[in-house]
Amino acid sequence: MDRKEYTILAFIALTTIGIGVFTTSKPLSAFFVESTREFITTTIAMAWITWWALVIGFAIAGGVEAWTSNEEVSELLEGHGPREIGYGSLFGFVSSSCSYSAIATAKNLFKKGGSAAATLGAFMFASTNLVIEIGAVIWILLGWQFLLADIVGGFMLIGLMAFGFVYLTPDEVIEEARQNVMDDDEPTAQDPVCGMEVNPEETDYSTEYDGQTYYFCSESCKESFDPEEANTTIREKATSISGWKALADKQWKEWGMLWDEIAIGFIFAGLIAGFIPEQVWTSVFSGATFGLPVYVFWTAVLGAVIGIATFVCSVGNVPFAAVLFSNGLPFGSVLSYIYADLIVPPIMDAYRDYYGTKFAAILSGMIFVAAVLTGVVIHFVFLGAGLIPAPSSVQIAEVKIEMNYKMVLNVLATVFFLFLYWLHRSDSAMEAGGHGEHAQSAD
Numbered sequence: 106m107d108r109k110e111y112t113i114l115a116f117i118a119l120t121t122i123g124i125g126v127f128t129t130s131k132p133l134s135a136f137f138v139e140s141t142r143e144f145i146t147t148t149i150a151m152a153w154i155t156w157w158a159l160v161i162g163f164a165i166a167g168g169v170e171a172w173t174s175n176e177e178v179s180e181l182l183e184g185h186g187p188r189e190i191g192y193g194s195l196f197g198f199v200s201s202s203c204s205y206s207a208i209a210t211a212k213n214l215f216k217k218g219g220s221a222a223a224t225l226g227a228f229m230f231a232s233t234n235l236v237i238e239i240g241a242v243i244w245i246l247l248g249w250q251f252l253l254a255d256i257v258g259g260f261m262l263i264g265l266m267a268f269g270f271v272y273l274t275p276d277e278v279i280e281e282a283r284q285n286v287m288d289d290d291e292p293t294a295q296d297p298v299c300g301m302e303v304n305p306e307e308t309d310y311s312t313e314y315d316g317q318t319y320y321f322c323s324e325s326c327k328e329s330f331d332p333e334e335a336n337t338t339i340r341e342k343a344t345s346i347s348g349w350k351a352l353a354d355k356q357w358k359e360w361g362m363l364w365d366e367i368a369i370g371f372i373f374a375g376l377i378a379g380f381i382p383e384q385v386w387t388s389v390f391s392g393a394t395f396g397l398p399v400y401v402f403w404t405a406v407l408g409a410v411i412g413i414a415t416f417v418c419s420v421g422n423v424p425f426a427a428v429l430f431s432n433g434l435p436f437g438s439v440l441s442y443i444y445a446d447l448i449v450p451p452i453m454d455a456y457r458d459y460y461g462t463k464f465a466a467i468l469s470g471m472i473f474v475a476a477v478l479t480g481v482v483i484h485f486v487f488l489g490a491g492l493i494p495a496p497s498s499v500q501i502a503e504v505k506i507e508m509n510y511k512m513v514l515n516v517l518a519t520v521f522f523l524f525l526y527w528l529h530r531s532d533s534a535m536e537a538g539g540h541g542e543h544a545q546s547a548d
Contacts, residue, residue: 110451114369117415118376125380144379148371151424154511155245157518159367159420162238164525167356172342182219182228185271193223194263197231204419204446205455207232212459216286221279225468226266233446235259238359239420246427247499250492251439258440258483265475274467282464294320323361328354328529346528353528370421374428383432390433398481401435405480408438409473412445422446431499437484444476 129136181192200210211229215221219228233239235256244252270279294305303322305311310321312330321327342348393400408429415425422443430439448469456465487493 114373114415118373121373121376122380124385125382128385129382130384140379142379144375146375147378147428148375151246151371151374151427153515155242155424157511157514158241158245159238160518160522162236162241163356163359164352164521165237167352167354167359167525168343172348172352180218182214182223185220185222185267189220189223190227190263190267193219193227194231194235194260197228197233198235198237200228200232204233204449204452208447208452208455208459212286215283221270221274221282222267226270227263229447230259230263230266230444233419234444236419239423242420242423243426246423247430247439248494250487250494251436253492254436254440254483254487255443257486258444258479261482262444262475262479265478266471269471269475274471278464278467282460285461285464286459296320296322296326323358326354326358349525350528350531353525356525357529366419366421368421370424373415374424377425377428378431381432386432390435398485401437401484402477402481404435404438405441405477405484408434408440408442408480409445409448409476412442412476413448413450413473415449419446427499431496433496435484436487436493437480437482439480440483441476441480444479445473448472448476 125136125140126133131139182189182196197207200207207229210232211224214224214228240252240255243255294303296303303320305318305320308320308322310324310327312319312321312327319330321330342351390404411429412422415422426439426443429442430436434442453465453469456468459465460468484493
C-alpha cells in the first residue's frame with residue numbers, strides 16, 4: 106500500500122471513531138475507555154487465534170511455489186472451456202498472492218494469449234480468494250461453513266465471470282483490451298523463479314549466470330534462484346536443505362506482500378467491534394422488513410460496497426468479515442464483502458491503466474455483480490441445507506492466553522516461523538557471500 110491508501114484508511118478509522126462518539130449513549134470518558142479496551146482485546150484475540158493457521162498457510166503456499174513449476178501456464182489458458190477454467194483456478198490457487206500481485210500476473214497471462222475467462226476470471230480470483238491462507242483464517246474465525254461457502258461460491262463466481270466474458274462481452278472489446286496491454290512498449294523479462302514479468306530497466310534485482318542475465322521481481326526471488334536445481338524433482342526439493350531454503354524465501358515473500366493488509370484487517374476489525382455501538386448495527390441490519398430475499402439482496406450489495414470502501418484485500422478482509430457477521434450482516438452478504446476485494450479503488454485504477462477505461466468498467470462491474478449474485482445464491486442454498494451458523498459462533502473476543510491447544514499450536518507455529526526465517530536469512534547470507542560479484546552487478 107502507498108501513502109495515499111494509508112491516508113484514506115486513517116480517515117476511515119477516524120470516521121469509525123466519530124460514528125461511535127456521535128451515537129453512543131454513554132459518557133464520553135467511559136465510552137473511550139471501554140471501546141479502547143475492546144478494540145485492543147479484539148485485535149489481539151484475532152491475531153492470537155489465527156497466528157498458527159497463518160504460519161502454516163504461508164508455509165504450504167511457499168512450498169507449492171518453491172517446489173512446483175508454472176512454466177508455459179499461458180498456453181494452458183488460451184481457451185474458455187472447463188479445462189482452461191479449471192487450469193486457471195488451479196494455477197491461481199497455487200499462486201497464492203496479494204490482490205495487487207494477482208492482477209499483475211493475470212495481466213501478463215492475458216497478454217500472452219490466455220483467455221479473459223481463464224486469466225481475469227479464474228486465475229485472478231482464485232489466487233486471492235481460494236488460497237490456503239485465506240481458507241485457514243476463514244475456518245478459524247468464521248467456521249467450516251464459511252470455508253465451504255467460500256469454496257463453492259468461489260467456483261460459482263468464476264463461472265459467472267466466464268459466462269460474462271464469453272457470452273456478454275463483445276470479442277472486439279476483449280481484443281481491444283489485449284491490444285492495450287500489448288501496446289505497452291516497456292521492455293519485459295520473466296522472473297525465472299515466480300514467472301512474473303518485470304521491467305529490466307526498473308527492477309533492482311538481477312544476476313548473471315553462464316553469460317546470461319536474469320531479472321527478478323523481488324529480493325526473495327533473486328535469493329532463491331538456483332539454475333543448477335532447475336530439474337530437481339519435488340521429492341528431492343522437499344527432502345533437501347536447499348529445497349526448504351527455497352520454501353522459506355517464498356513464504357517470506359508472501360508475508361512481505363500481505364503482512365500490512367492482515368494487520369490492517371485485524372486493527373479495523375478491532376476498531377469496528379470496539380467503537381461502533383450495538384444500536385448502530387441494530388438500526389442498519391434491522392431485519393427483513395420487505396421479505397428475506399430483498400433483505401439479503403440489498404445487504405449483499407452493501408457488503409460489496411463496504412468491501413470496496415475499506416481498501417483491504419485478501420486475508421485482511423476476513424477479521425472484518427467476522428465482525429460484520431457477528432453484528433448482523435447476513436451469511437451470503439459476508440461472502441459478497443469478501444469477494445469484492447478485487448474492485449477496491451486502487452485495483453480498479455490499475456485495470457484502467459492496463460486495459461483501457463471501457464474494459465476496466467466492464468471487468469469491475471462484472472466482479473461486483475458476480476460477488477452480489479453469488480452471495481445471494483449461496484445464502485439461500487446454505488439456508489435450505491441448514492448450514493448457516495449462528496452469529497454468536499464467531500470467535501472475536503477470546504483473548505485469554507491459556508495452556509490449551511491454541512497455546513500449543515501457536516508455540517509450535519512460532520518455532521516453525523523462526524526456523525523458516527533463519528533459513529531465509531542464512532540463505533541470504535550465503536548468496537551474498539557466494540555471489541558477491543553478481544550482487545554488485547544488480548546494484
